[in-house]
Amino acid sequence: MRNSFRILLVLGLILLVAGLGMVSAGNSAPSYVVGAFVSASGPNAPLGVPERDTLLMMAEQINKNGGINGHPLKLIIEDDASDNTSAVKAAKKLIDQDKACAIIGGSGTGPSLAVAPIAEASGVTQISMAAGIAITNPVKKWVFRTAPLDALVVGKLLTYLGANNIKKIAVIYDSNAFGSSGRDQIKLLAPKYKMTIVGEESFASRDTDMTVQLTKIRATGAQAIICWGTNPGPAQVAKNVQQLGITIPLFMGHGIANQTFLDQAGSAANGVVLPAVRLIVADQLAASDPQKKILKEYAAGFAKKFGRQADHYGGHAYDALTIIVQALRKVGDDRAKLRDEIEKTTKLSGIGGVFNYSPEDHNGLTDPCVMITVVNGKWKLIKK
Amino acid sequence: MKRQYQFLIAISILLFLVPWMLPNRYLLNIAVLIGIYSLITIGLNLLLGYAGQISMGHAAFYGIGAYTVSILTIHFKWDTFTALCGSLLLVGIIAWIIGKPILRLKGHYLAMATLGFGLIVEILLNEMMELTGGPQGLSNIPKLSILGFSFSDDFRIYFLIWGLVMLVQWMMMNMMRGKMGRAFLAVHSNELAAETLGINTSALKQAAFVISAVLAGLAGAFYAYSLNYISPEPFAFNFSIMLVTMVVIGGMGNLWGPLIGTALLGIIPELLRGFKNFDIAFYGLLLILIVIYMPKGVVSLLYWAVDKVSKAVKGGQ
Numbered sequence: 001m002r003n004s005f006r007i008l009l010v011l012g013l014i015l016l017v018a019g020l021g022m023v024s025a026g027n028s029a030p031s032y033v034v035g036a037f038v039s040a041s042g043p044n045a046p047l048g049v050p051e052r053d054t055l056l057m058m059a060e061q062i063n064k065n066g067g068i069n070g071h072p073l074k075l076i077i078e079d080d081a082s083d084n085t086s087a088v089k090a091a092k093k094l095i096d097q098d099k100a101c102a103i104i105g106g107s108g109t110g111p112s113l114a115v116a117p118i119a120e121a122s123g124v125t126q127i128s129m130a131a132g133i134a135i136t137n138p139v140k141k142w143v144f145r146t147a148p149l150d151a152l153v154v155g156k157l158l159t160y161l162g163a164n165n166i167k168k169i170a171v172i173y174d175s176n177a178f179g180s181s182g183r184d185q186i187k188l189l190a191p192k193y194k195m196t197i198v199g200e201e202s203f204a205s206r207d208t209d210m211t212v213q214l215t216k217i218r219a220t221g222a223q224a225i226i227c228w229g230t231n232p233g234p235a236q237v238a239k240n241v242q243q244l245g246i247t248i249p250l251f252m253g254h255g256i257a258n259q260t261f262l263d264q265a266g267s268a269a270n271g272v273v274l275p276a277v278r279l280i281v282a283d284q285l286a287a288s289d290p291q292k293k294i295l296k297e298y299a300a301g302f303a304k305k306f307g308r309q310a311d312h313y314g315g316h317a318y319d320a321l322t323i324i325v326q327a328l329r330k331v332g333d334d335r336a337k338l339r340d341e342i343e344k345t346t347k348l349s350g351i352g353g354v355f356n357y358s359p360e361d362h363n364g365l366t367d368p369c370v371m372i373t374v375v376n377g378k379w380k381l382i383k384k
Numbered sequence: 385m386k387r388q389y390q391f392l393i394a395i396s397i398l399l400f401l402v403p404w405m406l407p408n409r410y411l412l413n414i415a416v417l418i419g420i421y422s423l424i425t426i427g428l429n430l431l432l433g434y435a436g437q438i439s440m441g442h443a444a445f446y447g448i449g450a451y452t453v454s455i456l457t458i459h460f461k462w463d464t465f466t467a468l469c470g471s472l473l474l475v476g477i478i479a480w481i482i483g484k485p486i487l488r489l490k491g492h493y494l495a496m497a498t499l500g501f502g503l504i505v506e507i508l509l510n511e512m513m514e515l516t517g518g519p520q521g522l523s524n525i526p527k528l529s530i531l532g533f534s535f536s537d538d539f540r541i542y543f544l545i546w547g548l549v550m551l552v553q554w555m556m557m558n559m560m561r562g563k564m565g566r567a568f569l570a571v572h573s574n575e576l577a578a579e580t581l582g583i584n585t586s587a588l589k590q591a592a593f594v595i596s597a598v599l600a601g602l603a604g605a606f607y608a609y610s611l612n613y614i615s616p617e618p619f620a621f622n623f624s625i626m627l628v629t630m631v632v633i634g635g636m637g638n639l640w641g642p643l644i645g646t647a648l649l650g651i652i653p654e655l656l657r658g659f660k661n662f663d664i665a666f667y668g669l670l671l672i673l674i675v676i677y678m679p680k681g682v683v684s685l686l687y688w689a690v691d692k693v694s695k696a697v698k699g700g701q
Contacts, residue, residue: 083618085417085607089410089654092409093657109519109520110617113521117523132520177520
């Protein structure tokens with residue numbers, strides 16, 4: 001008998017949990033429903049958490065200021081746990097059950113691409129925050145993005161190199177998705193800038209020594225080393241370059257632009273040049289820069305609310321919601337009208353840059369980066 | 385045993401009605417996913433619960449199934465149904481080839497070997513960029529169509545998949561009634577004793593391995609056809625563990641165990657969405673409670689309930 005009581009207890013618990021889960025659904029006010037699925041847990045959590053927090057902060061602010069034309073904004077955020085299948089479930093829930101007029105997500109390329117066919121079939125706008133080129137190339141009617149394409153960032157760097165008369169470059173990249181995509185873009189774009197790639201090496205994300213690869217690169221006669229990856233690998237590359245006494249200038253991708261890199265590389269970070277988002281050098285921008293005000297506001301607001309620094313991942317979420325809210329103000333929450341209005345977005349100044357969508361271009365950004373360097377362990381804007 | 389078949393018919397009728405009871409595509413999609421996972425866990429139960437062999441790499445067969453149909457339809461423009469058959473054949477052959485040496489191992493060593501196989505497949509999916517698209521995956525996988533009938537939405541896919549699940553379940557029940565089923569049980573309880581009785585244990589284990597792999601491949605193919613996009617993560621090590629958990633929670637070595645375990649683990653996370661960030665803690669707590677109080681799996685609860693009811697009915701008479 002005791003045993004059966006225990007089993008009943010467990011059953012009761014399950015039912016209780018189920019019931020509670022149901023209660024939180026329901027509720028129907030004339031509010032505008034916007035859905036978001038982010039990777040708040042799993043390997044992509046460093047992207048998803050600032051995105052989620054940014055969205056929450058913005059929704060609170062919008063509702064405090066009287067909503068959108070009097071309609072409160074109901075923002076529903078789901079965690080896809082960096083998993084495609086969960087992202088699909090979350091998106092179907094947001095679209096069919098919560099009746100979202102538009103959805104934001106995902107944090108990573110995988111979840112974004114997994115949800116794209118659903119957005120297309122359901123006729124709901126999806127704004128992705130991931131960098132993978134396949135998300136908006138070829139253009140899908142209902143899918144937009146706010147993260148900059150790698151090609152734009154690489155282009156910015158190569159333009160800078162060209163202006164400094166560098167013709168021979170060597171590439172060392174992280175063999176993860178971010179690094180290999182950067183390598184592909186450099187290979188693709190180098191001929192356009194009349195550069196030759198004289199050396200190409202790779203490392204695994206967790207490698208702790210890259211002296212072998214760098215020694216090989218030193219022997220190639222390259223005029224510049226480009227390192228493309230996400231922390232901690234590039235910090236190690238910078239340290240090894242310093243230890244080997246290599247004097248060839250070191251350039252990096254935008255993946256390292258945060259405090260972690262400065263902490264890990266220490267004095268070896270000094271002199272590294274990279275294209276990066278404006279957010280990390282917001283207070284050094286010229287007063288005439290159209291983004292300066294919004295960047296400083298966002299950075300200050302985020303730091304005040306969450307007690308940590310804002311980064312460009314949160315920025316992608318900020319831009320996605322800003323674009324949707326602006327369109328909602330103009331045409332309301334009809335899904336089709338909303339999409340058409342979003343496609344007409346022009347000259348919208350966001351965190352990532354100035355957004356201009358068109359029927360042929362769902363990427364929006366054209367100049368997402370500035371060139372920065374490290375001086376005495378601090379990011380410094382390189383003025384043209 | 386007769387009761388088992390009555391139960392199967394009752395469940396089938398219930399499942400047939402489910403799509404009309406679900407108010408939206410979101411819930412229908414969950415039902416479809418549970419069906420897809422059930423195909424794998426039913427097969428895995430044969431291996432784990434009946435043949436007594438562990439596999440920590442079944443997500444790999446699931447992945448090979450999904451990637452083969454995707455590659456054949458996208459790169460080689462095969463017809464979706466032919467690609468499905470080709471993928472099952474390939475998975476079967478791979479399972480047969482690696483099953484030969486791997487199944488000589490026992491216990492922890494077998495777990496290690498299958499785990500290694502899973503990891504190798506995961507790495508290949510990531511690195512063979514030209515074929516698999518690497519970490520970015522493959523998009524625009526066509527919908528399955530058989531003889532011109534397209535399984536274009538979850539509603540149609542639901543009937544196809546759950547029809548198959550019930551068919552497979554029926555075949556399992558038939559198999560367990562026969563000589564082979566008893567041979568499986570003998571191997572599970574004592575391999576040496578089974579051999580002395582003239583049972584070809586290695587052939588039997590091999591058969592269970594290949595059957596379970598092909599079922600996983602079938603599930604993978606349906607996953608690709610219903611999502612139309614695949615990338616390596618869903619087929620990684622984590623999912624292999626998830627599959628074993630589903631079988632164990634439901635009840636290993638019982639025909640209905642895997643179905644119950646899969647349904648539970650498919651539904652609970654969705655119900656817990658309301659708890660926001662605490663859902664993982666609740667999920668863990670539930671699993672712990674189930675393992676402590678129902679070590680033979682949730683299916684034991686079902687038997688207990690049936691037993692109580694039948695006793696009550698008899699008592700009433």
